[in-house]
Amino acid sequence: MIIIRITLGIIFMSVTALITGSLKAYNWMRKDRDGKGGTIINISSIVALYQSPLMPVYSATKSAVLQFSNCLGKTEIFSRTDVRVITICFGVTDTNLIRGRVECIDKELEEKLLVALQKFPTQSIDSAVQGLLTAFESGTSGSTWLITTNKPAEDITKNVDKAYEILRQGVF
Ligand SMILES: NC(=O)c1ccc[n+]([C@@H]2O[C@H](COP(=O)([O-])OP(=O)(O)OC[C@H]3O[C@@H](n4cnc5c(N)ncnc54)[C@H](O)[C@@H]3O)[C@@H](O)[C@H]2O)c1
Numbered sequence: 001m002i003i004i005r006i007t008l009g010i011i012f013m014s015v016t017a018l019i020t021g022s023l024k025a026y027n028w029m030r031k032d033r034d035g036k037g038g039t040i041i042n043i044s045s046i047v048a049l050y051q052s053p054l055m056p057v058y059s060a061t062k063s064a065v066l067q068f069s070n071c072l073g074k075t076e077i078f079s080r081t082d083v084r085v086i087t088i089c090f091g092v093t094d095t096n097l098i099r100g101r102v103e104c105i106d107k108e109l110e111e112k113l114l115v116a117l118q119k120f121p122t123q124s125i126d127s128a129v130q131g132l133l134t135a136f137e138s139g140t141s142g143s144t145w146l147i148t149t150n151k152p153a154e155d156i157t158k159n160v161d162k163a164y165e166i167l168r169q170g171v172f
């Protein structure tokens with residue numbers, strides 16, 4: 001079925017490849033294994049910051065990127081390895097990704113997504129790159145940065161921490 005192929009593709013690209021690639025770089029750079037330290041910047045999305053029915057698969061992969069990168073970048077690990085991990089949540093950005101047809105799990109969702117992508121303000125690539133450079137220059141390990149709607153990059157680490165404080169209630 002086409003949706004299985006698309007779904008497996010997006011999971012492989014956004015999760016499997018990202019995690020294996022990050023861990024390869026991580027193990028190569030980590031100072032406690034004779035590396036020189038370094039920085040990993042992983043690209044999530046605004047869809048990891050809210051729950052929408054439009055792209056459940058894509059949203060799940062971007063939430064996985066956020067959680068994996070935040071956890072890998074935690075101080076307890078960074079203090080031993082000197083490998084800084086930063087997560088970027090881009091808003092809609094004017095690249096080929098949003099120009100092509102985005103296949104959703106059904107036609108109804110695809111039509112709604114098309115409207116959403118047209119309605120949501122699209123930032124320029126230059127603004128997105130400028131924001132990424134800001135995060136690279138200022139971001140601490142485990143930080144999350146919101147880069148959207150041509151606004152300056154915003155460190156939203158505190159928001160993510162607060163969200164997980166709420167989610168963990170009753171867990172421990
Ligand atoms: N554009 C947006 O609105 C937006 C918003 C949030 C997050 N993102 C994320 O940003 C990242 C980049 O997306 P984009 O908007 O630049 O998309 P894009 O389609 O413009 O660029 C993707 C690039 O990846 C290359 N590519 C595809 N498969 C590959 C593979 N197997 N190996 C190596 N290269 C491959 C393509 O050739 C292309 O150059 C993605 O993770 C996307 O989810 C994009």
Ligand SMILES: CCCCC[C@H](O)/C=C/C=C\C=C\C=C\[C@@H](O)[C@@H](O)CCCC(=O)O
Pocket residue numbers: 006007010044045046047054055056057058059090091092097098102103104105116117120
């Ligand atoms: C208004 C929505 C927010 C957009 C920001 C986002 O990061 C941009 C995404 C642009 C394109 C996404 C393409 C995703 C493609 C595949 O996930 C999709 O074709 C697979 C099946 C549908 C799904 O549930 O993901």
